[in-house]
Amino acid sequence: xxxxAQPMEIENKSFEIIAPYLKNLNLSxxxxxxxxxxxxxxxxxxxxxxxxxxxxxxSAAKNALRNGANIFTDVExxxxxxxxxxxxxxxxxxxxxxSDDEVKKISxxxxxxxxxxxxxxxxxxxxxSVVAIGNAPTALFEVLRLVREENIFPAVIIGVxxxxxxxxxxxxxxxxxxxxxxxxxxxxxxxxPIAVASVNAILYLLxxxxx
Numbered sequence: 001x002x003x004x005a006q007p008m009e010i011e012n013k014s015f016e017i018i019a020p021y022l023k024n025l026n027l028s029x030x031x032x033x034x035x036x037x038x039x040x041x042x043x044x045x046x047x048x049x050x051x052x053x054x055x056x057x058x059s060a061a062k063n064a065l066r067n068g069a070n071i072f073t074d075v076e077x078x079x080x081x082x083x084x085x086x087x088x089x090x091x092x093x094x095x096x097x098x099s100d101d102e103v104k105k106i107s108x109x110x111x112x113x114x115x116x117x118x119x120x121x122x123x124x125x126x127x128x129s130v131v132a133i134g135n136a137p138t139a140l141f142e143v144l145r146l147v148r149e150e151n152i153f154p155a156v157i158i159g160v161x162x163x164x165x166x167x168x169x170x171x172x173x174x175x176x177x178x179x180x181x182x183x184x185x186x187x188x189x190x191x192x193p194i195a196v197a198s199v200n201a202i203l204y205l206l207x208x209x210x211x
Contacts, residue, residue, distance in 0.1 A: 014040045021045045030058050034183070034201040041197035042189070050186040057156050057181035061202045064130055064155035068092050071130045071199065072122050072154075074115040074139035074161075078132050081196030086203045097121055115139035124152060132158045134195030137166030144173055147180055156181045158198045160190035 015036045022035055031053055039047045068091030073079045079096040087094065097103045097118040106117040115136035119126075126146065131154045133140045140159045146152040159174045159182060161167045171184045183198050 011040065018045065021048045025049070030205055033205065034058070034198060037197045037201040037204075038185075038194055041193045042191075044189075047185060047189065047194075050189065051183075052175055052186060053183050054175075054181045057183050058202065058205070060181040061130055061156040061158075061183075062206055064128060065090055065092060065202065066206060069129050069155055070095060070125070071132055072096075072119070072126055073131075073195070074098065074118065074133045075135040075192060077192035078134045078195045078199075081192065081200075082132070083200050083203055086200075086207050086209075089207060095122070095125075112142075113138040116142045119143050119146070123150075126152050126154050129154050130156055130158065130199065132195045132199050134160055134190065134192035135162065137161040137163065137170035140170040140174060141166070144170075144177065147177070154180055156183070158183045158195055160185050160194040160198065162189065162191035162194075164188055 018036050018039050022032055025048065027035060034053065035048065035051050038051055039045055070092050071082060071087065071094045073094060073096045075098055076096055079094045082094050084094055098114050103114050103117045103121055106121065107114040110117065113136055116138040119139050119142040131143055140161055143157060157174060157180050159171055161170055167190060168187050171186060174182050174184050185194065
């Protein structure tokens with residue numbers, strides 16, 4: 001059986017297969033690259049019509065990352081998947097506190113999820129950052145509360161939590177607000193690989209040298 005063995009060839013062929021599903025969406029070149037990487041990560045072309053990118057999200061994310069913004073995530077899977085070598089070129093780091101003792105303590109005391117507690121402890125550090133949430137709707141709800149009630153303003157929120165409880169609602173709330181640029185997907189789909197794909201797609205718009 002013949003198959004493609006080179007990673008970039010696999011990626012390029014995948015994007016060729018994905019392209020017809022995007023042709024009627026009136027996407028910019030940069031939007032096309034982000035959509036393609038999300039669909040590639042999911043292995044699911046049904047993502048095409050449900051991906052939502054606010055008008056200024058890509059430029060806001062690029063500007064923030066180019067200027068050394070940090071990335072704050074809800075779970076270790078997202079933190080692990082982000083291309084930290086490329087991010088480091090611009091001076092940024094990736095942070096996840098979901099397993100920290102302080103966060104566990106707050107979670108128990110306040111009776112909230114650890115991902116939610118982690119976002120709360122990040123607090124003002126979220127200003128001008130990139131927030132990438134791939135798993136926990138409660139983390140996204142908490143970030144939106146911080147924006148609404150505590151005047152904390154990330155540069156962009158990539159909010160794609162997955163699941164049947166709270167995920168669709170948290171993403172709908174993200175898409176309905178107009179204070180923070182965002183990338184999201186509608187409904188129950190999403191997950192850590194989608195958050196990672198979104199972040200890496202933006203990083204590769206800035207620097208696509210992955211050797």
